[in-house]
Amino acid sequence: MNVGVILVVTGGGYAFSEIRQVTGLETATLDLGEPETRPYVVVDRNNNQLLVRDGSEVLIQATVSTGSGDILRETSGQKRSWTFDTPAGHHRVLSKRRDPVWTRPDWAFIEAGLPVPADPDERRVPDALGAYALDLGDGYMIHGAVYERLLGRSTTHGCVRAGRDDLEEIFKAVPAGASVYVFPESKPIGEGNPYTVAVDLGLRTVTLYHGAAELRSFRAEEIERGDLRLPVMRGALLDATTPRSWEIARVSPARVRARREVLQPEVEQTPDPAGAVAYVPPTPDAAMPPPPAFKLASEDGLAIIVQPTGREGVDDGVGAYLGSWVTRLLPDRGERARLRLRMSSREAGELYRALPPTARVVVTRTIPDATPDRVAAAAG
Numbered sequence: 472m473n474v475g476v477i478l479v480v481t482g483g484g485y486a487f488s489e490i491r492q493v494t495g496l497e498t499a500t501l502d503l504g505e506p507e508t509r510p511y512v513v514v515d516r517n518n519n520q521l522l523v524r525d526g527s528e529v530l531i532q533a534t535v536s537t538g539s540g541d542i543l544r545e546t547s548g549q550k551r552s553w554t555f556d557t558p559a560g561h562h563r564v565l566s567k568r569r570d571p572v573w574t575r576p577d578w579a580f581i582e583a584g585l586p587v588p589a590d591p592d593e594r595r596v597p598d599a600l601g602a603y604a605l606d607l608g609d610g611y612m613i614h615g616a617v618y619e620r621l622l623g624r625s626t627t628h629g630c631v632r633a634g635r636d637d638l639e640e641i642f643k644a645v646p647a648g649a650s651v652y653v654f655p656e657s658k659p660i661g662e663g664n665p666y667t668v669a670v671d672l673g674l675r676t677v678t679l680y681h682g683a684a685e686l687r688s689f690r691a692e693e694i695e696r697g698d699l700r701l702p703v704m705r706g707a708l709l710d711a712t713t714p715r716s717w718e719i720a721r722v723s724p725a726r727v728r729a730r731r732e733v734l735q736p737e738v739e740q741t742p743d744p745a746g747a748v749a750y751v752p753p754t755p756d757a758a759m760p761p762p763p764a765f766k767l768a769s770e771d772g773l774a775i776i777v778q779p780t781g782r783e784g785v786d787d788g789v790g791a792y793l794g795s796w797v798t799r800l801l802p803d804r805g806e807r808a809r810l811r812l813r814m815s816s817r818e819a820g821e822l823y824r825a826l827p828p829t830a831r832v833v834v835t836r837t838i839p840d841a842t843p844d845r846v847a848a849a850a851g
Contacts (some may be wrong), residue, residue, distance in 0.1 A: 490672050490696050503667060503683035511650040512564075512605075512613070512641070513686050514631055516557045517726070517824035518755050519623050520687075521613075521633060523644050527685055530644055533637035534622050538629045539752060540728055545581055546735040553578045554730075555628040561665075561681065562607045562651040567642060571604035571614065572597050578628070584736035601635065603642040607651055613641065624752045625728075652681045655726075655827040664719065666830035668767065670694075670775065670810065673837040677812065677822060679830075689814065689822045692780060697809035716833040717769035722826050728759050761823040769832055772807035779819035810834070 510530060513522040516537040523531040538557035545551045575594045580587045588594060601615015616622055616632035626632075633641060660666070667680040675694050679686040731750075752758065767775040814822065
């Protein structure tokens with residue numbers, strides 16, 4: 472006699488359930504290396520936000536402008552090109568200057584359609600950088616903004632521009648020699664990736680680190696755990712009360728910011744003073760809109776789905792439907808566990824733009840009533 476077995480699966484690949492609080496859980500400090508011992512600067516270049524931090528404490532938060540990403544091409548002469556990005560990574564404040572004078576590089580004349588002068592004195596421009604400047608090296612600075620109405624947009628040639636009042640506070644709070652962390656990276660990082668994404672199930676936070684330096688933290692309104700519906704496929708990766716770390720994760724879909732190509736104008740005798748603001752770039756939300764849902768997928772079994780709760784806190788419409796549909800997809804190859812994070816639209820959008828393309832992922836569970844100064848976790 473032949474016996475046939477028919478297995479019917481309905482409702483998608485995952486069943487989600489609330490993560491319950493655990494009391495009496497032993498936690499250990501996540502070892503990310505030596506923490507910063509003095510105030511440092513964090514520049515989120517995709518969201519155009521600057522923070523001055525002292526460990527987990529935010530001393531100053533300011534809206535700034537960072538590199539436009541434009542490419543300027545010289546159409547005559549040496550036919551050079553420049554890409555105007557604020558360079559990502561770990562920098563230091565090499566010096567601090569009051570009433571700085573800008574020495575215009577070649578590209579400033581070429582962009583304005585002016586001949587490059589041979590006399591160095593013709594390059595010096597006072598009052599162009601504001602009252603203060605923090606020098607990061609290679610021509611990059613944190614300085615003032617001539618057009619403060621453009622703060623929050625990506626408009627610069629690579630420097631970080633801050634408003635007058637914020638710049639004064641930054642100048643006072645940040646010592647020479649302090650670290651400056653600019654993120655996210657624009658492409659995947661290989662060996663020695665310094666980025667960690669720590670998801671705390673107890674505090675409902677997602678925190679980004681560069682080494683031991685805390686960059687930004689985002690809060691989820693709700694975190695749920697997803698179990699595969701097929702019992703034979705269920706993993707135990709999120710069953711234990713002891714947190715653990717996962718291998719490198721990637722963000723999908725990857726963020727892409729369009730670049731403009733600017734060609735050298737015809738050489739004139741006088742620059743157009745309005746040329747610098749003739750093009751007003753879009754806001755971060757318009758330039759890099761987050762998808763209805765996005766995923767951090769690790770290489771060894773964990774996927775984290777982030778869903779915005781909807782505009783103005785209302786979870787409806789096509790975007791919400793698509794986001795819900797994404798979470799019900801069958802697992803990727805090798806995927807054994809999922810977390811679903813629901814955030815406000817603003818938090819989800821800023822997290823999406825702030826995430827590096829690849830990072831180590833750590834899932835932790837801190838007891839809210841006894842929150843340590845550092846992220847509590849135990850590496851698996």
